[in-house]
Amino acid sequence: MSNDTSSETEAKSASSRDSLKNTFFTAFLLCLVCSVLVSGMAVVLKPIQVENKLLDQKKNILRAAGMLPANSDRAADGRSIDDLFAEFTVKAVDLETGEFVEGIDLDIYDPVKAAQKADLSRALSAEEDIATLRRLEKISLVYLVQGEAGIEKLVLPVRGYGLWGTLYGYLALDSDLTTITGLGFYSHKETPGLGGEVDNVAWKASWSGVKAFTEQRTPGVKLVKQRSPAGSMNADYEVDALSGATFTTRGVENLVNFWTGDLGFGRFIQLQSQEQKQQQNTLAQG
Numbered sequence: 271m272s273n274d275t276s277s278e279t280e281a282k283s284a285s286s287r288d289s290l291k292n293t294f295f296t297a298f299l300l301c302l303v304c305s306v307l308v309s310g311m312a313v314v315l316k317p318i319q320v321e322n323k324l325l326d327q328k329k330n331i332l333r334a335a336g337m338l339p340a341n342s343d344r345a346a347d348g349r350s351i352d353d354l355f356a357e358f359t360v361k362a363v364d365l366e367t368g369e370f371v372e373g374i375d376l377d378i379y380d381p382v383k384a385a386q387k388a389d390l391s392r393a394l395s396a397e398e399d400i401a402t403l404r405r406l407e408k409i410s411l412v413y414l415v416q417g418e419a420g421i422e423k424l425v426l427p428v429r430g431y432g433l434w435g436t437l438y439g440y441l442a443l444d445s446d447l448t449t450i451t452g453l454g455f456y457s458h459k460e461t462p463g464l465g466g467e468v469d470n471v472a473w474k475a476s477w478s479g480v481k482a483f484t485e486q487r488t489p490g491v492k493l494v495k496q497r498s499p500a501g502s503m504n505a506d507y508e509v510d511a512l513s514g515a516t517f518t519t520r521g522v523e524n525l526v527n528f529w530t531g532d533l534g535f536g537r538f539i540q541l542q543s544q545e546q547k548q549q550q551n552t553l554a555q556g
């Protein structure tokens with residue numbers, strides 16, 4: 271009799287454990303614990319993420335400027351990323367006038383985010399928008415290494431549409447503000463092996479020495495399937511197209527020419543070239 275009662279009680283408690291209410295409650299509790307854990311981790315890891323993003327940005331700027339080898343986090347002389355980056359000055363530039371802008375908090379200003387805000391950007395017409403940006407920020411940033419005779423290296427943030435999405439990167443110019451020292455992308459959605467070859471170390475290295483401007487000071491970079499003979503004038507502006515990736519290739523050519531053009535950093539580069547020439551004349555005379 272007592273055995274019957276205890277097995278009845280066990281059966282009842284088992285069925286109440288398996289009740290719909292209990293199942294929902296357990297699932298809810300599990301979700302709550304997991305979400306608290308995930309949110310907690312996200313909050314704890316946020317500063318590390320921000321720091322890593324900043325470090326990655328510095329690496330990309332240094333690599334474009336030819337100051338950091340492709341597969342190393344140290345310069346040939348052993349200097350660290352932070353030491354190398356300390357050579358750079360970051361400045362805000364008004365893209366329309368080409369003048370420096372003071373009073374911008376450079377630690378938090380993000381040109382890409384500014385391009386999404388109506389008051390900080392302007393819409394580009396179809397004719398203007400060769401890099402498929404839709405909107406252009408009024409103010410962007412430049413990264414400069416300055417010496418006695420003016421700018422020694424200039425790194426520009428660039429972006430433009432490939433096949434699957436926008437490629438974000440940096441284009442670096444040498445002290446003549448015409449010769450490219452490097453181009454690298456820190457974010458893109460192109461297919462590995464096809465458009466994703468924008469990350470190919472050898473292809474990236476082939477940008478070094480290419481001229482960004484023609485004799486008439488217009489943007490003149492061309493990505494070509496067949497290079498012009500070495501020594502010819504066209505060869506100065508040419509980079510190999512990416513095979514099997516015509517859309518990405520066109521996108522890269524357009525974005526480089528957009529950002530070196532009048533709507534991009536063209537006016538700024540022009541002003542700096544003039545200033546640089548004056549500075550060099552003064553130095554030569556003195």
Ligand SMILES: Cc1cc2nc3c(=O)[nH]c(=O)nc-3n(C[C@H](O)[C@H](O)[C@H](O)COP(=O)(O)O)c2cc1C
Nearest residue numbers: 433460461464465466512513514515516517518519
């Ligand atoms: C799965 C898949 C992924 C592709 N990814 C890219 C890409 O990232 N960039 C690109 O320009 N073309 C890409 N293409 C190829 C284009 O669709 C197109 O065929 C190609 O750009 C033609 O280039 P070609 O004239 O150099 O052969 C992809 C095609 C397929 C099927």
